[in-house]
Amino acid sequence: MKPGTRTLLAGGAVFAAMSIISVQTPAQQRLAAQQAPSGPEVVREEVVSGPAAAGGAAAGAGGGGAGAAAGAGARKAGAAAGAAPSRFQCAAGQNGGATDKGVSATKIRLASTHVLSGDGSSFLGSSHVGMEAVVSNINSKGGICGRLLDLTLRDDGWQAPLGASFIQNFINDPTGYFALPVVPSSEGLTQAIKSRYIGNGKVPVVGTDGMLKEQYQDPYVWPVATATVSTMRIMAKQAYDSGARQFGIVWDSRYKFGKEGAKAFEQYVKKLPGAHLDANIGIPPGQPSYPDTERFNADCGPAKRCEFVAMLLEPGTAISWINSMGDDSAGRRLGFGSKGTGGAQPLFNAKFARDCGEPCNGMLLWTGYNPPIGEKLNLPGVAKYVNDVKAIDPGADVSNQFLEGAYLGMTVFVEALKRVGPELTRARLKEVMDSLAFQSDLASPLTYGPSRHYANLGAQAFTVRTAAGSFSGFADAGTGFILDPSPGDFPSGG
């Protein structure tokens, strides 16, 4: 073999190896097996309930136009809200066929990046199950207006450049993808937004739960999650209202959610009369040890323990950080607030609570959704979420709030598709999304407008409970949804 050929072979091996990284999970394999019998050709005449189903009817009848946009609380109320009259019917064979890129008579091609590997996989790793649960549900009923949803997922390891590159490839794909639903991998999506791949491609990105500020400012992105900056302000507000005045925060210095969340927290605490931020520590994830604990404890430790501490970390780093802390004279773990400790949504999952154990007893974890905990589990929409997800992956942690967010995001996307009806175009989807009012049991009502994409403005807290030193479950802290005290304020920096 010639030396040059060997070099080429070695280079080829790199790309081959990288392509293998895109792993099909057991849940995906099960989903493929479930979907196989129906196949892309299976279509039914009337496939969805609610407005879109009317879809056909709605679309055929002209829907009512933008003025018929569903009002707040009018769940599934407005027929084809925001959509213009259609020449087609919401039925197989009459849906207009290839009405836009990635759309055919029998299929809507969708793509998304997600996180199966790397630091983010510990809390984002099951998001695809939430998306697949909704897709499976819709496809089992024949799709939307005779079109099945065909979802392509790529694992970007929560790496911004790789994620942005995948998204760019999706947009430039010659066969075409219609839209990007949910996109759990926030780092890559943010990079893609900044690089104007989304804006220039005019590709709708619907139902994101990545929480970074760029997603709330881009005209082609409609998030369902409460922004990280909102959650951090809400956390601080609740602690302040509970009497805390000395604040501390430890945050992830590598990833964007940590930087911008910490900035919002710092700015808000500084505005609160009598409150001060005593410790403000950014740490990189995955280190063998954290000498920074000494610096944190010097400002917020045994001598003058902070009353409230916010943890804006991914789960593995949070556990290492907590394990690097000493105990005070009463045997209580340092690094926690004397009046409370708050964890952002990345920590809201059972694995983190189990790994942490006793030190996390009483810690408040915050979410913008209604998790299947306590009485919330009795809400029909929440129970359906649990059932749908368990049907795809019986072992899934349904308390993981990024999984629930992905399910909600995909549900909103599907609802929007239904409202657009048979004449499916990106422009019509944007029109519908910009006037969508969506209410479900999974979150507070989501109301979007052309210049208002921060639809979810509230967050609520749940308490980590332990028994005999081990995690015993979550309990509703009874805060209810607290609204962001500065909605739409996305501080620069961070």
Added chain:
Amino acid sequence: MSSLVRLLLLSLPNIGAYAIFAIGIVVIFRASKVLNVAHGAMAMVPAYLVTWMNKGGVPIAVAFVLGVLSGGLLGLVVERLFVRPLRQVSVTAQTVGTVAALGLMVALAGKVWGTGTEKAAAVFPDHVLRVGSSSLRTGQLGLFLVMLAVAGGLTALLQLTDIGLAMRGAADNRRAASLMGVDPDVAISGAWVLGGATAAVAGILLAAITNLNPLTLSLQAIPAFVAALIGGLGSLFGAVVGAAIVGGTTGLVPAIASLQQVQGMQQLLLGLVALAVMAMRGERYVATDVRNGL
């Protein structure tokens, strides 16, 4: 205990992890002149094997030994499949070969064990030592102590034995080594086996105190490349000193009040230190090259 001492003590796990990786990188570089980009992946695979064996009921001591042996074997396989076939092309091509090995191992580990994060098998019994208001666990201290033992053992092996002499000779001048009866290919393979075993020790001990994840654990070796570069890539002692600089710099920044609130200061300082040390070492390389030329 002064703040400086406390921070140094708390930095020992970082120093230990970076040093043990850097030692393996240097052992391989000295013998083959190849910067082994796959070093982190060669640490990750044995870490998974040990956890897998331990979950299957194999005692951790036995699993650890088997894991280290598997690391040696992995080093040999990488050298034979990804490096040696490219030797006639260039050193750069061989380095590209290790990039291929990295990608393949990460991908295969993801296929076999999944791409999520898992808890690895603990090697040392878990006890907590109080350092100021912080904690050090026995696993973290164990990593540092094992690093010292590995550094001492490898230094003795390479400096005091015929095996070490053969490896150094094969690296310096293949033809002269052959004339002296040393098979340079065997000597180089031996260095890769040693490097692989060292990587395995690092991976198993590091995973035990952090987490198991194919990608994340494989990338843990990156700071060690900085340490090895600072140490000159040719000296085990230099690798340990480089690791002490890398780990110490990041650990001691919190002690400097004026730098505490400056975001990214640890990374910036580390970069500046590395640049300064390499600039100074660069002059020495020029002098060495001149002597070699003469």
